[in-house]
Amino acid sequence: MKGSYIIDGCECDFVAASDRGLNYGDGLFETMAARDGGIEFLENHLDRLRHGAASLGLPLPAMDVIRDELFRLVPGQGRAVIKLLLSAGSNGRGYQRGGCIKSRRVVSRHEWPAYPATSATRGVAVRMCRTRLAINPALAGLKTLNRLEQVLARAEWDDPQVAEGLMMDPDGRLVCGTMSNLFLLLSGSLVTPDLARCGVAGVMRNNILQCAARMGIDTRELSMTIDDLFVADEVFLSNSLITIWPVYQIDGQTLGRGQLAQTLRSELMSGPGVVALAS
Amino acid sequence: MKGSYIIDGCECDFVAASDRGLNYGDGLFETMAARDGGIEFLENHLDRLRHGAASLGLPLPAMDVIRDELFRLVPGQGRAVIKLLLSAGSNGRGYQRGGCIKSRRVVSRHEWPAYPATSATRGVAVRMCRTRLAINPALAGLKTLNRLEQVLARAEWDDPQVAEGLMMDPDGRLVCGTMSNLFLLLSGSLVTPDLARCGVAGVMRNNILQCAARMGIDTRELSMTIDDLFVADEVFLSNSLITIWPVYQIDGQTLGRGQLAQTLRSELMSGPGVVALAS
Numbered sequence: 129m130k131g132s133y134i135i136d137g138c139e140c141d142f143v144a145a146s147d148r149g150l151n152y153g154d155g156l157f158e159t160m161a162a163r164d165g166g167i168e169f170l171e172n173h174l175d176r177l178r179h180g181a182a183s184l185g186l187p188l189p190a191m192d193v194i195r196d197e198l199f200r201l202v203p204g205q206g207r208a209v210i211k212l213l214l215s216a217g218s219n220g221r222g223y224q225r226g227g228c229i230k231s232r233r234v235v236s237r238h239e240w241p242a243y244p245a246t247s248a249t250r251g252v253a254v255r256m257c258r259t260r261l262a263i264n265p266a267l268a269g270l271k272t273l274n275r276l277e278q279v280l281a282r283a284e285w286d287d288p289q290v291a292e293g294l295m296m297d298p299d300g301r302l303v304c305g306t307m308s309n310l311f312l313l314l315s316g317s318l319v320t321p322d323l324a325r326c327g328v329a330g331v332m333r334n335n336i337l338q339c340a341a342r343m344g345i346d347t348r349e350l351s352m353t354i355d356d357l358f359v360a361d362e363v364f365l366s367n368s369l370i371t372i373w374p375v376y377q378i379d380g381q382t383l384g385r386g387q388l389a390q391t392l393r394s395e396l397m398s399g400p401g402v403v404a405l406a407s
Numbered sequence: 408m409k410g411s412y413i414i415d416g417c418e419c420d421f422v423a424a425s426d427r428g429l430n431y432g433d434g435l436f437e438t439m440a441a442r443d444g445g446i447e448f449l450e451n452h453l454d455r456l457r458h459g460a461a462s463l464g465l466p467l468p469a470m471d472v473i474r475d476e477l478f479r480l481v482p483g484q485g486r487a488v489i490k491l492l493l494s495a496g497s498n499g500r501g502y503q504r505g506g507c508i509k510s511r512r513v514v515s516r517h518e519w520p521a522y523p524a525t526s527a528t529r530g531v532a533v534r535m536c537r538t539r540l541a542i543n544p545a546l547a548g549l550k551t552l553n554r555l556e557q558v559l560a561r562a563e564w565d566d567p568q569v570a571e572g573l574m575m576d577p578d579g580r581l582v583c584g585t586m587s588n589l590f591l592l593l594s595g596s597l598v599t600p601d602l603a604r605c606g607v608a609g610v611m612r613n614n615i616l617q618c619a620a621r622m623g624i625d626t627r628e629l630s631m632t633i634d635d636l637f638v639a640d641e642v643f644l645s646n647s648l649i650t651i652w653p654v655y656q657i658d659g660q661t662l663g664r665g666q667l668a669q670t671l672r673s674e675l676m677s678g679p680g681v682v683a684l685a686s
Binding site: 133135140141142143144145146147148149150151152153154157184185209211213215216221222223224225234236238241259260262263264266267272273274275276277278279280281282283298306307326 | 426436501502538551555
């Protein structure tokens, strides 16, 4: 299965070179896990898109139109990545958007990544990235098309034994992985970095916080540093494709191991309504 | 004259939807002024592109190829905007670039903006933007495709009497305009914000600093605040299209007026080698 694209409803894999997403990163995206004809956490992704579009002042297409286009690319069997990109369309050269913004939808399907089976069970080794995430409260939490920091951080290593890199803000606060959110079990509380200043607020992150709260676990969004990693009873990563990966090692140093990551993964993925099917 | 595009050498105005410029802002651009068959400060633009490509780890096409593609779009007579966008091409979904990056060139021609004739003579009124520029030394100075901060800042106003908005970093330091660099004449020195932490290092900014130095004027790159605007003898903006615009008013408050902006404009644009012609 190669990549397939639907752009503003039409099967086509090209966009206008004048697109403001290309020229300025003026837009948003969602990366979703498709499974056996359905999309995991679809409504959560659409909620985040709605929030991001409001924050950037982008008009949002009808959600039924988006759902329909997404499901046209979902395979009936097996797994695939479904991506939805919403740009400010072709509305003029220069930073000023044209008077009447017509946003552009790019829906695409991609092969499921070849993650090692052990990543979800034994866990992964990670590293600390040198590239920092800049502080910008206006964009914090949003999954915008301005992702050069993550690209540069990911370019820092090519050792396939290192599954992810953790990123800090300029003040040395831990924020997230290049493609994932970060969780620590600290003194019985499930703690994840506060994202009010930078970072992407993952759909899976939000679901994990809610799931843990339902299980009676104390959850907190806090400022934290590298030192917290080494005193944590357990460290794990999340995103919509990997769900949860335990972290057993960072830059060669062994971290605490536990069972919460596995328990949360089972709870999260077994609930009703995880996979949305075409209506 | 409508927009015209040459993409990797071919006349075409579409790019692959998988382009990493669109998906992650993984790339750079240059905006140049064409005049009567030539391009102003062409080699300075290519130098900045070279520096940016090295910083981002993007392979650079042969400069002769780029020059040739640019001149294919330069009109023989009159003025036009020539834009060169260099993206990391279609090298995989996800932040990690594929092993062998093939960058993509998008060269385009656009109508010369309808700037009021008085902007360069009488000057312009500007405003302070609420949107801040995040601090990221790794990207500071570069003209990358991650420009959402400028887009959001420019969306703050639509009063055509306000020509530009000035932006600060999170600590309240002045950095630049949404589309321009900022200069102050302060106690006889020509001062412009230091761009080591954020902002775009404009080609015109660099030329102005060099030109002023040749004229025997003391030039400095400093940290500065809004207060400095009101004690300055003169304030002006620069970019490759506007060259220099004096600023006579900010948020309704009148600023100092002088002759340096006009003198520098004349010096800058009358020198030999300003306009490069096709070889």
